[in-house]
Amino acid sequence: MNRATASQSLSVSFTVGLYGTAFGAASIAAGFSVLQTCLLSLLAFSGASQFAVVGVMGAGGTAIAGIATASLLGVRNMLYALRMAPLLRVSGFKKVIAAQVTIDESTGVALSQEKLGTEAMKQGFWLTGFGVYIFWNIFTLLGALGAKAMGDPSAWGLDAAVPAAFLGLVWPRLTNKLERALAICALVLAVLLSPVLSAGLPIISTVVLAVIFGWKVRR
Amino acid sequence: MNPLWIGVIGSSVALFALRYSGYLIPEKYLTNPRMLRINTLIPVALLSALVGVQTVTEKGSWVIDQRLAGVAVALVALMLKAPYFVVVISAALTSALLYRL
Numbered sequence: 001m002n003r004a005t006a007s008q009s010l011s012v013s014f015t016v017g018l019y020g021t022a023f024g025a026a027s028i029a030a031g032f033s034v035l036q037t038c039l040l041s042l043l044a045f046s047g048a049s050q051f052a053v054v055g056v057m058g059a060g061g062t063a064i065a066g067i068a069t070a071s072l073l074g075v076r077n078m079l080y081a082l083r084m085a086p087l088l089r090v091s092g093f094k095k096v097i098a099a100q101v102t103i104d105e106s107t108g109v110a111l112s113q114e115k116l117g118t119e120a121m122k123q124g125f126w127l128t129g130f131g132v133y134i135f136w137n138i139f140t141l142l143g144a145l146g147a148k149a150m151g152d153p154s155a156w157g158l159d160a161a162v163p164a165a166f167l168g169l170v171w172p173r174l175t176n177k178l179e180r181a182l183a184i185c186a187l188v189l190a191v192l193l194s195p196v197l198s199a200g201l202p203i204i205s206t207v208v209l210a211v212i213f214g215w216k217v218r219r
Numbered sequence: 220m221n222p223l224w225i226g227v228i229g230s231s232v233a234l235f236a237l238r239y240s241g242y243l244i245p246e247k248y249l250t251n252p253r254m255l256r257i258n259t260l261i262p263v264a265l266l267s268a269l270v271g272v273q274t275v276t277e278k279g280s281w282v283i284d285q286r287l288a289g290v291a292v293a294l295v296a297l298m299l300k301a302p303y304f305v306v307v308i309s310a311a312l313t314s315a316l317l318y319r320l
Contacts (some may be wrong), residue, residue: 015302022307036227043231048262053230055269060278063225069269070230073262074237079255081241090242099238157318160289163273164310167293168303170266173259182260183267190268194276203268210264214257 002120005113009127012105016047017135019165023050024143026162030058034144041140045133046103048169049073055162056200065200072207080107087121101129182213289314 020041027037032054040050049070056066081102087110090098106129113120150156174180186206193202274290275281293310301309 019303022304032223032227036223039227040231044227044234046234048266049230049234052265052269053226055273057223057226059272059276063222063229066226067229067233069265071233071237073265074234076258076262077234078237078241078244079258081238082244085242095242096239099235099242102238102241157285157315158311160274160286160293160314161307161311163270163286163290164293164307166266166269166273167290168297168306170263170270171297173263173266179260179263182263186264186267187271191271191275191281194272195279195281199279203265203272206264206268207261210260211257213264214260215253 002113002116002123005109005116005120005124006127008112009109009124009131012109012128013131013135016105016132017139019047020136020139021143021146022161022165023047023054023136024140024145025147026051026058026143026165027054027140028144028147029159029162030054032058034141034148037144038137038141041137044070045100045136046070046074046077047136051162051165051169052203055166056203058162059199061200062198065198065204068204069200072204076104077102080104083107084110084125087118088125098125098129101126101133103129103132105129105132178213182209185209185213285314285317288317 023041024037027040027050028034032040037054040053044050044053052069052073053066056069057063081099084098084102084107088098106125109128110121110125113124170183174183186209189209190202190206193205197205270290274286275283289310292313293306296306296309
């Protein structure tokens with residue numbers, strides 16, 4: 001067991017797991033039950049996608065719109081899986097487990113251990129995957145119970161928490177001019193389309209912008 | 220069935236299918252640089268759209284209220300490199316405070 005890898009995995013797991021509180025509270029505020037909130041964290045287990053389901057459906061979007069937005073956000077997990085498959089070489093039930101913990105953080109920590117060798121990469125993947133899974137689920141439950149105890153969260157006027165949570169998720173991704181331009185265009189387009197399209201669709205429609213911005217070959 | 224349950228189960232199934240398929244598909248099918256680039260941009264577009272819709276719309280209408288102030292505070296917190304938790308809580312407290320006034 002590589003100590004540097006283990007300590008990095010643990011610190012990432014705990015920090016990311018803490019956000020589970022924000023998800024748990026947002027999910028309750030959107031009208032989901034404590035059980036539904038916890039199942040989303042146990043089964044869907046993908047932060048941005050979970051926030052999207054509760055955000056879209058909480059704003060009156062249909063289940064299809066919620067699932068579509070969550071899936072579009074989840075496509076990157078498939079690409080992480082592609083990257084991790086040759087490293088982990090898992091089969092059978094272990095493949096199911098590996099798939100469930102293939103997220104931004106487990107892939108990120110695994111890839112950042114490249115200099116330490118494949119064993120450290122594997123260790124980083126599994127430790128971070130399980131670590132985030134455990135902390136994310138514990139904090140989801142705490143956030144959900146906390147929000148439940150407050151009664152109707154909308155009566156407190158805490159409703160800026162959800163858009164702020166999304167802003168915090170997108171912020172680290174805005175690393176260059178193209179991404180910042182896309183972010184502003186997508187925000188404006190979705191707001192402009194809100195009165196004309198049913199809830200959820202203005203959000204999904206911005207995928208067109210991502211395709212347009214990504215089409216031209218850069219560098 | 221209650222639509223919320225459909226959302227919970229549907230998104231769980233979809234996400235698992237996406238991840239699991241990544242372990243089944245040979246890598247060469249998904250390494251087109253254009254597809255990879257678009258894939259990294261999709262979360263940027265969707266999350267930004269969610270920020271906008273959740274800040275200034277309500278049930279399909281444009282609404283300017285305490286949420287905008289909360290998100291503005293979150294933006295300042297991010298610019299000051301505050302941790303995620305501080306960002307979310309400062310936004311929530313700002314909107315709650317204005318709502319009470």
